[in-house]
Amino acid sequence: xxxxxxxxxxxxxxxxxxxxxxxxxxxxxxxxxxxxxxxxxxxxxxxxxxxxxxxxxxxxxxxxxxxxxxxxxxxxxxxxxxxxxxxxxxxxxxxxxxxxxxxxxxxxxxxxxxxxxxxxxxxxxxxxxxxxxxxxxxxxxxxxxxxxxxxxxxxxxxxxxxxxxxxxxxxxxxxxxxxxxxxxxxxxxxxxxxxxxxxxxxxxxxxxxxxxxxxxxxxxxxxxxxxxxxxxxxxxxxxxxxxxxx
Ligand code: PGA
Numbered sequence: 191x192x193x194x195x196x197x198x199x200x201x202x203x204x205x206x207x208x209x210x211x212x213x214x215x216x217x218x219x220x221x222x223x224x225x226x227x228x229x230x231x232x233x234x235x236x237x238x239x240x241x242x243x244x245x246x247x248x249x250x251x252x253x254x255x256x257x258x259x260x261x262x263x264x265x266x267x268x269x270x271x272x273x274x275x276x277x278x279x280x281x282x283x284x285x286x287x288x289x290x291x292x293x294x295x296x297x298x299x300x301x302x303x304x305x306x307x308x309x310x311x312x313x314x315x316x317x318x319x320x321x322x323x324x325x326x327x328x329x330x331x332x333x334x335x336x337x338x339x340x341x342x343x344x345x346x347x348x349x350x351x352x353x354x355x356x357x358x359x360x361x362x363x364x365x366x367x368x369x370x371x372x373x374x375x376x377x378x379x380x381x382x383x384x385x386x387x388x389x390x391x392x393x394x395x396x397x398x399x400x401x402x403x404x405x406x407x408x409x410x411x412x413x414x415x416x417x418x419x420x421x422x423x424x425x426x427x428x429x430x431x432x433x434x435x436x
Contacts, residue, residue: 194225194410195350195394195417196434197313198424199253199281202232209235213242215427220248223434225410225417229424230281230313233267240276251279251313254287257300269308280305281419282312283339285356295338302339306348313350313419314339315398316377320357328355332373333380346385347392351377352419358399360421367405370397371412378414403429406436 204212209231220227230251231239239250256266272280282305283298298314305312316335318328332353340346353373358365365373374395382390397409398419409415423429 192392192394192416194436195228195396196223196225196406196430196436197228197230197251197279197350197352197396197417197419198430199230199284199398199419199421200232200235200424201253201286201421203425204232204235206235206238210238210242212425212427213239213248216430217243217246217248219427219431220246220434223247223431225434225436227434228279230279236272236275236277249278250276251281251311252277253281253284255280255282255301255305255310257297257304259304269304269310272310273308277310279311279313279350281352282314283335284315285317285354285359289356295335298335298339299341302349303342306343306345311348311350313352313396315352315354315419317354317356317359317399323355323357328373329376332377336377336380337384340381340384346381346389350394350396351381352396352398353377354398354419356399360400362400364400364402364405364409365397367408367412367415370399370409371414374412374414401433403432406433410436 228249282301287293302312318331378390394416396417396419397415401418401420402423
């Protein structure tokens with residue numbers, strides 16, 4: 191049985207001062223939560239987040255990293271830098287990074303490989319635009335993204351995959367649980383084709399896109415949805431707590 195993962199993606203929200211206060215609340219509120227809990231936070235909050243969550247049930251992730259080992263890459267952060275802080279997860283290939291920061295399937299793949307090499311779990315994002323959905327190419331598109339991102343990955347069970355339809359992110363327009371399930375199922379089938387069904391059954395596949403306190407339970411009850419990558423609702427203690435128990 192796969193355990194449900196409630197993963198928050200704070201995006202560009204909360205200063206380190208705000209994060210410290212928020213995590214203080216969250217620690218209390220998430221005590222004994224049913225699901226695994228992860229918060230992915232801005233670089234500037236990582237050190238605070240790791241320190242404040244030590245010994246709790248909250249895991250900490252970054253929202254991005256560079257794929258180079260080290261060197262002359264002004265403004266970038268390496269996997270070693272994350273490891274040194276005790277960061278165990280990193281979001282890779284979020285659609286906002288693909289769209290606004292020119293991330294490509296190639297750089298996403300390189301980042302996934304680097305994260306795995308350094309024992310950081312990549313939370314690999316994929317998902318179609320509204321235009322692609324309306325053109326009927328959702329499945330082909332997502333399968334392509336997954337295959338390209340996983341090129342060279344040996345153990346897929348060390349990757350968390352997040353299906354995030356772009357039209358559902360931050361729009362309040364969640365995919366129905368059926369829509370989310372059918373794509374998560376197709377992703378699991380794609381993983382099974384690449385690695386065998388045993389591995390596919392052990393791989394965590396999340397849904398993301400306007401997950402909230404009201405819809406989380408229904409989404410997480412679907413066979414192939416193993417939790418959520420949550421943006422807006424992860425910034426509110428009460429909402430994220432409901433999601434962590436859904
Ligand atoms: P949202 O964001 O929950 O605010 O839609 C999800 C995400 O982008 O990971």
